[in-house]
Every structure is written in structure tokens, then in C-alpha cells.
Amino acid sequence: xxxxxxxxxxxxxxVDHILPRLDSKSVIGVGxxxxxxxxxxALAKHRMEFDGAVxxxxxTAARLKGHGIPVYDLNTVxxxxxxxxxxxxSDEHLHLIKGGGAAxxxxxxxxxxxxxxxxxxxxxxxxxxxxxxxxxxxxxxxARSHVAxxxxxxxxxPVYREGVLTxxxxxxxxxxxxxxxxxxxxxADINAIVGVVTNGLFAxxxxxxxxxxxxxxxxxxxx
Ligand code: 5RP
Numbered sequence: 001x002x003x004x005x006x007x008x009x010x011x012x013x014x015v016d017h018i019l020p021r022l023d024s025k026s027v028i029g030v031g032x033x034x035x036x037x038x039x040x041x042a043l044a045k046h047r048m049e050f051d052g053a054v055x056x057x058x059x060t061a062a063r064l065k066g067h068g069i070p071v072y073d074l075n076t077v078x079x080x081x082x083x084x085x086x087x088x089x090s091d092e093h094l095h096l097i098k099g100g101g102a103a104x105x106x107x108x109x110x111x112x113x114x115x116x117x118x119x120x121x122x123x124x125x126x127x128x129x130x131x132x133x134x135x136x137x138x139x140x141x142x143a144r145s146h147v148a149x150x151x152x153x154x155x156x157x158p159v160y161r162e163g164v165l166t167x168x169x170x171x172x173x174x175x176x177x178x179x180x181x182x183x184x185x186x187x188a189d190i191n192a193i194v195g196v197v198t199n200g201l202f203a204x205x206x207x208x209x210x211x212x213x214x215x216x217x218x219x220x221x222x223x
Contacts, residue, residue: 004034006122006213007086011038013211013218014084014120019046026050027077029110030064031085032057032103035120039084040064054080056110057103058167074110083114087121087207088133088200094119094207094223095183099136099200102166108198112205119207123214130183134159134174135190136200141171143195150193151175154186170197 001009018028028043030036030053040060043053044067052070054077055061061071074080085107089097096119098104111117135156139147144160151158156175164172180186183203190199210221 001213001215003122003124007035007120008038009218010120010122010211010213011035011042014039014118015042015046017118017209017211018082018084019049021081022050024049024051027072027080028053029080029083029114030055030060031083031107031110032060033086033101035086035122036060036084037063039120040067040069044069054110056085056107057101060103074113080110080114082116082118083111084118084120085111087119087125087202089127089130090119090121090125090207090210091127091130091183092221094210094221095130096202096207097130097133097135097200098202099138099172100133102136102138102161102164102172104136104200105138105166105168105198108202108205111202116209117205117207119210121210121212123212126210126212129180130201131178131180134176135178135180136161137173137175137190138166138168138170138197138199139173140195140197144171144173147193147195148173151190154189155179168197
């Protein structure tokens with residue numbers, strides 16, 4: 001199986017997991033990226049079995065609408081049972097690095113509201129220690145240099161992601177060579193820098209269930 005087939009398999013596994021738990025009033029939180037796109041495509045086949053979705057990015061909203069799935073503003077939704085999204089890395093505790101697609105802030109907001117966060121990823125994303133993937137940090141544009149200097153003090157090498165503006169109109173710094181021994185503390189420390197909107201560590205609110213696509217089939221890892 002190639003990487004796309006593994007992503008497709010976990011996307012289908014996520015649909016299979018949530019479908020029996022949905023009803024006609026259910027609204028589903030949907031993430032961003034290629035794995036999330038496979039999830040949207042699989043979910044669309046069951047369009048009549050739920051109400052609609054909340055999107056974590058403009059790109060996801062467009063794809064959902066393209067399938068005829070209603071997209072709701074998160075502020076109008078009182079309950080979100082599931083949030084389904086990919087990741088750039090996960091450790092065995094389901095602490096994640098996300099934001100490769102620059103959607104980390106809206107992803108973190110939707111994940112915070114959802115009761116159950118299901119992460120879907122191919123096997124290459126499971127790592128013993130987070131940090132090989134550069135950690136994305138969303139930053140208010142005028143704070144770019146200040147935040148970069150503070151990230152260097154925390155031991156990282158921030159690199160400006162050229163040509164990228166987030167859906168919120170901000171920039172991304174990708175932090176290389178960060179030693180992430182305590183993801184919960186580092187998430188809080190980076191978020192405390194003035195000018196940071198949020199960072200791509202999902203550790204204070206990790207995933208609840210990781211569906212991992214492997215050559216031997218989809219593995220389930222729960223917290
Ligand atoms: C977007 C993300 C994605 O979930 C992450 O980049 C994984 O993407 P893909 O499913 O394409 O491998 O965090 O901001």
C-alpha cells in the first residue's frame with residue numbers, strides 16, 4: 001500500500017467509527033489536509049446520515065460544500081461529538097504536531113470544542129519523540145522578528161514560511177531543531193510569547209483516538 005492508500009484506509013476507518021454514533025442532528029468537526037480530504041470524500045457518501053460540519057479551514061469548507069455538506073459557523077453549534085483530522089506527527093501519548101497546512105489555529109479551536117478528537121494518519125506519522133517535523137507557529141505579522149528571537153531563546157531555529165498567509169491573515173514560523181521532551185510545557189511556553197496566536201503542538205488537548213494506517217491494516221491507539 002502506498003501512503004495515499006494508507007490515508008484512504010484510515011479515513012474510511014474514521015467514517016466507520018463515527019457513523020453508528022451519528023444522527024440527523026449531528027455536526028462533525030473536520031480537519032485540513034490530504035488525509036482529512038480523504039475523510040471528507042468518504043463521509044460525503046453518507047450525506048443523509050448527519051446534519052453538517054464545522055470546517056477548520058477555508059479549503060475544507062470549500063471541499064465540504066462541493067459535496068453538498070452544509071458548513072456551520074462554530075459559534076452556532078452547541079455540540080460537537082467528533083473532530084476528525086490528520087497530523088504531521090504523533091507520539092504514543094497522542095500528543096501531536098499539526099499545522100503543516102497552516103490551519104493549526106482553527107484546528108485547535110475545533111478540537112477544543114469537540115468531545116472526541118479522532119486523529120487519522122499513515123504509519124509514518126507515529127514517532128517516539130516529537131520534533132523531527134518543524135513545529136509550525138502562527139504569528140501576528142508585526143511580531144514576526146520578536147517571536148523569532150524568543151523562539152531562538154527556547155532552543156529552536158525558526159524559519160519564516162515564505163508566501164504563506166493563514167486563513168486568519170497571519171504568518172507561519174516553522175521551528176526546526178526543537179527538543180520536545182515536554183510537549184505540554186513547550187506548548188504553553190510558546191503560546192505565552194506575545195505575538196503568537198498559537199503553535200502546532202496539540203498536547204494540552206491531545207487526540208483521544210489515533211487511527212493509524214499500516215501495511216498490516218488500521219491500528220487503533222487510544223489514550
Ligand atoms: C494542516 C494539518 C494537517 O493535518 C497535517 O499537515 C497533515 O496533513 P496530511 O494529512 O496532508 O498529511 O495539520 O494544518
